[in-house]
Amino acid sequence: MTGPRTLFDKIWQAHEVCVTPSGASLIAIDRVFLHERTGAAALKSMAVAGRLVRDPARVFTVMDHIVDTRPGRGDQTLMAGGQAFITETREAALAAGITLFDVTDPDQGITHVISPELGIVLPGVTLVAPDSHTCTQGALGALAWGIGSSEAEHAMATGVLRLSHPGTMRVSWTGVLAPGVNAKDMALHLIASHGTAGGGGRELEFAGIAVRALDVEARMTLCNMATEFAAMSAIIAPDETTFAWLAGRRYAPASFDHPHWAGLVSDDEARFDAEIAIDASTIAPMVTWGTSPEQAIAVDGTVPQGPARAHDYIGLAAGQAIKGVPIDAAFLGSCTNARLSDLRRAAMLLKGRRIAPSIRKALVVPGSSAVKRAAEAEGLHHLFEAAGFEWRESGCSLCFYAGGEGFDPGSRTISSTNRNFEGRQGPGIRTHIASPETVVASALAGAIADPRELAE
Template identity: 70%
Template sequence: MKQPASLFDRLWDGHEIARLGSGSALIAIDRIFLHERTGAAALRSLAEAGREVVDPNRVFAVADHIVDTRPGRTDQTLMPGGQAFISETRAAAKAAGIRFFDVNDPDQGIVHVISPELGIILPGCTLIAPDSHTCTQGAFGALAWGIGSSEAEHAMAAGTLRLKKPKSMRVSFSGSLAQGVTPKDMIIQLIALHGAAGGKGHAVEFAGDAVMALDMEGRMTLCNMATEFSAMSGFIAPDEKTFAYLKGRQYAPTSDLWDQALAQWQSLKSDDGAVFDSEIVLDANAIAPMVSWGTSPESSVRIEGRVPDNAGVRALEYMALDKGQALQGLKIDAAFIGSCTNSRLSDLRRASHMLKGKKIAPGIKAICVPGSSRVKRAAEAEGIDKIFVEAGFEWRESGCSMCFYAGGESFAANSRVISTTNRNFESRQGPNVKTHIASPETVVASAIHGAISDPRKFS
């Protein structure tokens, strides 16, 4: 009798070409995405070795990481030498015959935003990119994970990667989210409870009523931070929401091929009785808006909480906080809405609804960076940009922007920022910048009040 299989079993087994011993296997790679920070190096190394991209139609590249997001941008960047990264990736992509989403391409944007928008990621696929947040795309029932440039080079040449099979984990969220609580709070709560290393060595399936109630953009937010949980990847079984989202998108199958694909996609789920190496169950009803206090996503508490008594000295010194200190009311200098975690249209809609008719506090530097050019155009068509600008936010072109500091634009040194990004490491958003990660709702409430604020008390 056939053993019940998990979704991960199906994704892995469907791509396993050969078992290589010691738990490793040769895995078929369906899609590869490059960005301008590392893409040129991988393509150049491949060419210098005399090898070609085995299937250029399955490889994509984009300018998103260091591209300028200020209006009227060109190849020029604030990062020293950044222009060369862009121009070299453009030339290498053209030479290799792969699709490059250039600086001002109408489909340009953060890789993990544009891939779903265009239907490049599909249920059952394997997708890799030299970016740890590639796991975002597991929201579509795919196995997507971050790699290094040398692995990208190998996959482009061979269409495969050698991979050690991770253990399996299921994280289930029962119940439903309260008003003002978001998928960002769900994943931060998981990491705060089980640690930044809680998913190490595992591929994580997110499941449960609260997960399946999320729309696709919420699911992407949840899967995005699986890497902050140290998981190899995070993914969610596809359902009717997934299929409706993908139908008609540029790279999605059409006509008879769509029907064939759909029949296969509907089998991508965990069987009743499937066995996991580890299981975690959380009550979604008990989750509150979360905010980080330290220099790791695990250093987070409910927004009404306080810095814990066991907080590490280094984190406290860097963040200029004390044990037992309340986070609500803590003055901020800046607010950021963007990143591959929370820069999609639904994020901007919710934020603009809270901002409408209001102004941010005096002295706050506030920036909104849409996740893609398509998101930006759609938001502008709805008048969302005007709401942000009238409230006091800067409205930018799409890209990673100040989600991370790579020698280019950053927030002022030593400033305190409330941010929708996914990481709060030391100097993540600029030299000695103190980043508090939170949901878009919490960022907006805090920007208006000039201090970390509970979005549930927003008025």
Template identity: 70%
Template sequence: MTTLFDRLWDAHVVAPLDGGAALIAIDRVLLHERTGAAALNALSEAGRKVQDPARVFAIMDHIVDTLPGRTDRTLMPGGQAFITETRAAAQAAGITLFDVGHPDQGIMHVVSPELGIVLPGLTLIAPDSHTCTQGALGALAWGIGSSEAEHAMATGTLRLTRPKSMRATFSGQLAPGVTAKDMMLALIAAHGAGGGAGHVVEFAGEAVTALDLEARMTLCNMATEFSAFAGLIAPDEVTFAWLKGRRYAPQGASWDAALAQWRALRSDADAVFDAEIAIDASTIAPMVSWGTSPQASVPVTDAIPADASSAMLDYMALQAGAPLIGTPVDAAFIGSCTNARLSDLRRAAALLKGRKVAAGIRAICVPGSSAVRRAAEAEGLDRVFLDAGFEWRESGCSMCFFAGGESFGDGSRVISSTNRNFESRQGLRVKTHIASPETVAASALAGAIADARDWAHG
């Protein structure tokens, strides 16, 4: 009756503590330039060192520009200091740094799986709420604050109150044109942005196991938008095939030994969860958000709900009962740790090939990592995006959020493959509609929110 979460938790308990808490062993720590220097410098000023530098990785992704030819200089006021200070602190601490211009630079939640830094059965933390992305590989991964990062780097542990467990089972098969992004938006729309609060959510069912690993990462990425502590998917042959041969993955005899352990990382057939959710995947349609929370999402062919929040409608300049399709947009963005992997770019490019973005639309594609960018260019995907009228960028978080210093323009309306549509998330008064890369591509072509299924090449 043991769940996957039980197995991961029990394997990492160093010591039980009062009140349902425990001291948990931390296997990997990821840092970024927005808070990395603060954590490393505070540790040094306290006279402490990183206990095991080989387990700590710093990546330039949040503030660094994604404009071609970028340097340490950035559009964010004062942003260059974040970059240079993180570089100096990482070098002083002796940790691995994926710097500006490094061939492995990218968004941390894309880079870590690419390199096999995250592995099944590990605990992994980072000062970023979307660290839960990496639970797609059967790891317990969650976001923390800078002070917790200091503690973990100094001691290899964290104090943690044990979350509850939840299983979200997606039965059946997805219809053509429906993606993992749509699965998660449908879940959050049905059960609320707070539906997973206090729980580690294991995603299971036929529709989940049918996903490739990159799509599974999209699913787990948005566990935090469900208010979950973390998202998990049991590792399987898809996971193992993805990891084999990656730089930080075990090799040779160590690989065989690891596989034997990883295959035991699953929930028992009779495992009991604190909460269960069941969704028929065949009923899910391509989703688009209409409001300022991921839960304010509907199928792209539906109208905005009659009982929609007036505050959200006022901000988004929309009306209850109005259709979403045909709503004009000013810009389209494909990027972020949610949907900027190679498979995402391939699907978007398939719609864009031989077509042009509508007049007046600013369209930007930001690959999730430098490796994704190189692979896309090797396949000619960059030419497809450029020929269609998209900007083709260097990798990074970019306009997923406004902290990078770049915006789509005050009050503009954007269709975006990102994970959050909060007020001013992508710039002052910017109205963000989140959707799959396919929906973003189709909407860029139409100049308005569109159903990607209508744009599929026959």
């Protein structure tokens, strides 16, 4: 390809080994990240077939999906048969010689949190993981996307994957976010405005002044939700904010002062297959009302008419105000909103306050063990506990009911996660996804609440 290029095309072409007769490309894969829900299956399948991991230094695995979040947790889990996922992944990872972040490892955490934390994902690399929210890591200027277990095997054995070139889309954000509005609200606004099929399998590039104003962790939140938009992945061009955040991390270079890094941007005249422009100043705090991320409205809005099944499941009628709907539980966690900056913002709103007596369960699950330690060093856990939240270990299980952990059946939950379909957080659980600020404001009120009022 000659002429102006998008950032995506620059990375694609740098990793394109060849074009097959069918027109697909073989793309070199720089990093593979596994977790215990699928890692053992992929590694054991390779071993049975007599295949070795081509470059073990490029493959990482972590215990994050099945592992419990309860204090003092180990290999035992509440999920029936869950321990086998952990022990088998451990054995397979050690046998393959790949890097393992085990249950009690100080660097354990959710895949898409620890990979950036450790500098495993870097600008310009290709990274894959058998998890749809791998798109989170595109916030660092990488081409990162979710794959299946068989593709993980192929990537580990050969170092390449066969891909058809996807379309491209640029989402440009103008304006300045209002106080109390953040990246989670941006993502929900985009999905609500253009639907969960809006991405159309394309590679998204998030751009514009409002994106540049976000810190790196907020950029991860924005990219995390790209899979809910049916995008292949998402990417944000790295800048000085990115380089400063990454410099010196374990697997990252000490400095990014090289023309290669500066060139990781879309050319001015680059063309995208589709464009969306959004004025970020018009966005309000968002909250979902139904069973899909596209069923989201401003927190001071009213429920629109939607599919009957969504109304029946969530128990809300068209025309009903979302603000003031009573909730039973609150959850802060997931690869979307459980980083240190998320916990800081939430804790500051809780300072000197107590959750409503009607809240039966309120949980905080830090995104990684490192985030947990850092939060504790700042005393944030004391603020959460004083307000009535439980302080947990890092993991994914309460986000998608994997480890047998969950809320009381039928509970209405306000959650900082990324999905709200039926039973996502347990049988009959009705989940409203929102920002961390909206979660804590609602926990304090005992009902869905506007965090802007709390800040005032």
